Amino acid sequence: MCPPDYYGVEYEINPWMDVRRNATREVARAQWNALAGALGSLPGVTVNVIEPRPGLPDMVFAANAGLVVGKRFIASRFRPPQRRGETPHYERWFADRGYQVERLPEDIFFEGEGDALRSGDTWFVGYYFRSDARAHERLSGLLGQETLPLRLIDPRYYHLDTCFHPLEEDSAIVYPDAFDEYSRQVLHDRFPRIIAVSDEEAERFCCNAVVVGKTVITAAGCPILRGDLERRGYDVRALGFSEYIKAGGAAKCLVLGL
Numbered sequence: 001m002c003p004p005d006y007y008g009v010e011y012e013i014n015p016w017m018d019v020r021r022n023a024t025r026e027v028a029r030a031q032w033n034a035l036a037g038a039l040g041s042l043p044g045v046t047v048n049v050i051e052p053r054p055g056l057p058d059m060v061f062a063a064n065a066g067l068v069v070g071k072r073f074i075a076s077r078f079r080p081p082q083r084r085g086e087t088p089h090y091e092r093w094f095a096d097r098g099y100q101v102e103r104l105p106e107d108i109f110f111e112g113e114g115d116a117l118r119s120g121d122t123w124f125v126g127y128y129f130r131s132d133a134r135a136h137e138r139l140s141g142l143l144g145q146e147t148l149p150l151r152l153i154d155p156r157y158y159h160l161d162t163c164f165h166p167l168e169e170d171s172a173i174v175y176p177d178a179f180d181e182y183s184r185q186v187l188h189d190r191f192p193r194i195i196a197v198s199d200e201e202a203e204r205f206c207c208n209a210v211v212v213g214k215t216v217i218t219a220a221g222c223p224i225l226r227g228d229l230e231r232r233g234y235d236v237r238a239l240g241f242s243e244y245i246k247a248g249g250a251a252k253c254l255v256l257g258l
């Protein structure tokens, strides 16, 4: 995770961002602390922190830094120029800790775990608004694992992790309207026990969840999803992310899995 010392809504690169509605520093800090605290209290979880940098207000969204697979770090290539300055800092963090840093070809945009989530041995890779359609092929070459591209169609759900999160191998949280028809079908085939989220709860960023075993940390204000998850035996921790939603992110966006 990256602390929110320099976080703010300073430019507009997705439909949620409006520079006239900036985040409140103290509230953002308290929300980040609550998430870090909730994660750190789960058995087996250690929260590692990267030093935040001035002038990189979205660096707080660590999920977009890249993809960690074992001791390999596949760095992102950001589409928005405003975020490109984050990459060298994250690359250094991983290199300093003995990770092998790998990059995709220069002409391919790829925004890390924001657009690539694994279930079993398959990577689901979102594309269109941020990551390129070709990113999944390159990833599959690098990882030697199956990658399935999913076409995002709603600019509000510009990263895959805003509208999809795998649970177990046969189940996932999905906001179906964020995907084209074919991708929706792929998700239904792969996850027979899908949990489809309503428009209202998707807008509250409930798909943007951090799942650790049977615990799901997600955004507050999503009682239907909460009930569905609890009936399936999950322990749901709902936290406030109002200040991060102003930049188009919530729980999952603030975390990169190691």
Ligand code: ARG
Pocket: 013, 014, 017, 058, 061, 063, 064, 083, 113, 114, 115, 159, 161, 162, 247, 248, 249, 250, 252, 253, 254
């Ligand atoms: N303002 C950031 C951006 O638009 C938000 C990133 C949210 N991260 C995520 N993994 N969905 O790039």
